[in-house]
Amino acid sequence: MMNSDTTTVLVVEDEPHINEMYCRYLDDQHEVISAASGEEALEKLDLTIDVVLLDRRMPGIAGDEVATRIQRRNVNPKIIMVTAVDPDLDLLHLEFSEYLVKPVSRAEMTDAVDRMIAQAELEAQLQRMLQLASKLSVLEDKLDLDELEESEQYERLTAEFRDCKQALTSVEEQQDYYSEAVLSKLGGALEGDGRT
Numbered sequence: 340m341m342n343s344d345t346t347t348v349l350v351v352e353d354e355p356h357i358n359e360m361y362c363r364y365l366d367d368q369h370e371v372i373s374a375a376s377g378e379e380a381l382e383k384l385d386l387t388i389d390v391v392l393l394d395r396r397m398p399g400i401a402g403d404e405v406a407t408r409i410q411r412r413n414v415n416p417k418i419i420m421v422t423a424v425d426p427d428l429d430l431l432h433l434e435f436s437e438y439l440v441k442p443v444s445r446a447e448m449t450d451a452v453d454r455m456i457a458q459a460e461l462e463a464q465l466q467r468m469l470q471l472a473s474k475l476s477v478l479e480d481k482l483d484l485d486e487l488e489e490s491e492q493y494e495r496l497t498a499e500f501r502d503c504k505q506a507l508t509s510v511e512e513q514q515d516y517y518s519e520a521v522l523s524k525l526g527g528a529l530e531g532d533g534r535t
Contacts, residue, residue: 345370346456348390349416351380351405353397361392361421364445365452377405384409388416390455392448393435395422403433410434417455421448461507468503471496 347370352358355375362371372388374380377400380391391409395402406418418435421443436458437451475496478487487493 346389347387348392348452349374349380349383349388350392352394364448380405381408384414386414390417390452392419392421395420395424406433406435419451464503464506471500475500
């Protein structure tokens with residue numbers, strides 16, 4: 340599970356010197372595991388992997404197939420395609436979070452991994468906020484306001500909801516295109532909060 344302390348990145352690249360270079364780019368800030376093929380990547384993939392840097396074209400099981408198989412498993416890493424293949428409409432059928440076209444600099448790679456960490460944190464915050472909103476809505480629909488105001492647990496949930504909402508709306512200041520897209524899709528959902 341991804342957290343801000345330790346992120347585990349699986350580098351999947353069949354060219355040994357490129358694989359080693361990508362690992363060097365990341366190993367000072369993250370736990371890095373290396374795989375030289377799609378088969379090896381699938382063997383090493385487990386719940387500890389947060390981000391997969393995946394070469395799209397490899398002998399054996401290609402990156403496209405690896406990405407598809409990852410989605411079928413009970414794991415949910417962020418997938419960054421790192422490839423010399425320019426984007427095309429085939430991408431519509433692939434599950435990935437980011438697409439980098441080779442050659443990729445250290446800054447581009449570390450920035451992409453940082454975006455994946457931020458994306459996972461945003462998704463976790465959003466999921467928690469939606470859970471809280473659901474609980475609060477049920478309580479507010481079924482119980483009297485006086486009864487709710489006497490409940491310390493209700494007050495705690497309301498405060499947590501407001502904290503989550505504040506954290507999500509403050510993401511706009513970061514000018515991250517993914518975060519902006521998520522907030523844009525939410526539309527007015529973050530603007531009104533009823534009694535919460």
